[in-house]
Amino acid sequence: MSHFKLGFIINPIAGIGGSVALKGSDGMAMHALALGAKPKANERAKQALEVLEPYMDKLTVYTVNDQMGQDCAKSLGFCTELVYEVKTEQTAADDTEYAVKALLEKQVDIILFAGGDGTARNIANIVSDNDKGLNQVPVLGIPAGCKIHSGVYAITPKAAGRVVEMMINKELVSLAEGDVMDIDESLFRQGVVKAKRYGEMQIPSELRYVQAVKSGGKESDELVLQDISANIIEEMADEEETLFIIGSGSTTAFLMAELDLANTLLGVDLVYQHELQASDVTEAELWQAIKEHDGPCKLVITLIGGQGHIFGRGNQQLSPRVIRAVLAQESGRDNIAIIATKTKLSALNNRALVSDTGDSELDQELSGYMAITTGYKDQVLYPVASPA
Known part of the structure; x- marks a missing residue:
């Protein structure tokens, strides 16, 4: 050779x-x-x-x-x-x-x-x-x-x-x-x-291993986004002691707008009892907030359109230790709420979601099917792939 x-x-x-x-x-x-x-x-x-x-x-x-x-x-x-x-x-x-x-x-x-x-x-x-x-x-x-x-x-x-x-x-x-x-x-x-x-x-261009160009533009189906937001807001009302960690993206930004809260489109914000606790936090600030919070914590994230990444693209504040801390709480993987329209999922052409945290063991733990909130009381199971 x-x-x-x-x-x-x-x-x-x-x-x-x-x-x-x-x-x-x-x-x-x-x-x-x-x-x-x-x-x-x-x-x-x-x-x-x-x-x-x-x-x-x-x-x-x-x-x-x-x-x-x-x-x-x-x-x-x-x-x-x-x-x-x-x-x-x-x-x-x-x-x-x-x-x-x-x-x-x-x-x-x-x-x-x-x-x-x-x-x-x-x-x-x-x-x-x-x-x-x-x-x-x-x-x-x-x-x-x-x-x-x-x-x-x-x-x-x-x-x-x-x-x-x-x-x-x-x-x-x-x-x-x-x-x-x-x-x-x-x-x-x-x-x-x-x-x-x-x-x-x-x-x-080995399609199993090479990512697509990120899709741009805002969600066009406003009614669907309203339904998704209503579902999450209802969960927030039911979980008063939960600190909600809101990830980046236009879908989560719509949720924050429905809450009438200021949003960091490309950052991470903290919401507690429907009030904005901190904006655009760093990884260290987020870690400290989780440690100091006397109650459960929950991640609300979306996926990158066209690529399917849920971790490791534009949200490095959600580090492996942060994600593990959320997973370690009573509800486990249910503490990660992924929100997306079915149109956004369909655009992936059956490709799995991707977790690229930099921690291969954590990525393996996150692999398998996860529930995606796609409307009010409407969820679909969608695969998260173990990275190659």
């Missing part, structure tokens, strides 16, 4: 703003660190590479020094070759772009990268502008950012590893063009989602 050349890049600060409610990392790394955020990109990249450990003797990892790839690959015992070296402690977008140029020169079999939509844009800048006939190198993202709108990412880190595994084993993997999308983070932090297409890259 021919030796496989794996291009590997990590944006070490990708997603660092998520747990501290900054809703992005572009230009916010130092602020996020000051708020207590912990970098997660290397952990997620490691999950992808672990899938490839049985193939160590069949591949070489072409990468960047330190936290941009080499440390992660070498920690698992992979043979590495440096193609670019970062000279400063704080990495920048330019470092990603220089690394991609170097990987194209090496004619790697695939560029596997860990980051968010900003990282995808940096890579697309080089791949799309490449004039040396090498632009057919496929690219695949390991989801590590706060926002993943682009269609160039695997659904989970392990899924990214599975796709590369298929390529190493010369299994039939189709290629397709994946859209590179990103949003204006300054507007994003004000609760305005304005996505824009920045190009496309060739990706291995």
